[in-house]
Amino acid sequence: MNPYENLQDKRLRPRLLKAEQKICLARLLDLAGDYLRDGYTYSRKSYTFTDDSQEAPLAEAAPDQAALLSRADSLEALKVEIQHCQGCPLHTGRIHAVPGEGASQPLVLVIGEGPGADEDASGRPFVGKAGQLLDRMLEAVDLSRERNCFIANVVKCRPPNNRDPLPEEIAACAPFLDRQLALLKPRMILCVGRVAMQSLLHTDEGIGRLRGKLTVYKGFSLLGTYHPSALLRDASLKRAAWEDLKILRDHLTALDKQEP
Ligand code: SF4
Numbered sequence: 444m445n446p447y448e449n450l451q452d453k454r455l456r457p458r459l460l461k462a463e464q465k466i467c468l469a470r471l472l473d474l475a476g477d478y479l480r481d482g483y484t485y486s487r488k489s490y491t492f493t494d495d496s497q498e499a500p501l502a503e504a505a506p507d508q509a510a511l512l513s514r515a516d517s518l519e520a521l522k523v524e525i526q527h528c529q530g531c532p533l534h535t536g537r538i539h540a541v542p543g544e545g546a547s548q549p550l551v552l553v554i555g556e557g558p559g560a561d562e563d564a565s566g567r568p569f570v571g572k573a574g575q576l577l578d579r580m581l582e583a584v585d586l587s588r589e590r591n592c593f594i595a596n597v598v599k600c601r602p603p604n605n606r607d608p609l610p611e612e613i614a615a616c617a618p619f620l621d622r623q624l625a626l627l628k629p630r631m632i633l634c635v636g637r638v639a640m641q642s643l644l645h646t647d648e649g650i651g652r653l654r655g656k657l658t659v660y661k662g663f664s665l666l667g668t669y670h671p672s673a674l675l676r677d678a679s680l681k682r683a684a685w686e687d688l689k690i691l692r693d694h695l696t697a698l699d700k701q702e703p
Pocket of ligand 1: 615
């Protein structure tokens, strides 16, 4: 099977070569090099190649497709691309893709891990109980998705049975988040939950160690905190989450003061 078959644009599918075709190509290049150097034909060791179809895993093809789809020059165009994306297997189980929503020039881009059942059903991010809590948390520091936040996820389609998104699914979807960052240009990123933090920062540290520390992600200030679902499960985490929100607010104020 051609592992790049899921690339919708056939022109972008790399041509798969058999081992003997590669050997011919290598010998041809050798001859061309000899000709350009001094015209003598030099002897070389024999080549060993394998057929391409045995080499490239399917998961590696998916990010190329999403990258292709993420050249949108507006949020609206990007939304449409995400809604039609088939860049990873998560598209097969979704009711709706969930591109994200909020202010087009936000102070804060909130990033969670992925849609749950309520979000899948509605096509909107963070609309269940956890979403309502997130809205209250944001409101406590004068933020809201209506006025000055945009809310998105690292994967835009719901993983089955609410499992964590797989690394290859996150990789396939990452160009969309990159594009959102480029279009939104938020002052700060608020990353909620372990999965989102680990996938953005490429670490396996626990959220307890990652939260509450300002860092930089792709040129943007980033702060991590607990996912609102975790706060619903364990109310004792709320105090730490509140401390994180105060850091967020203070940093936004400091950035404001730096403005010319
Ligand atoms: Fe496409 Fe992302 Fe949905 Fe996968 S999760 S199908 S890459 S939009």
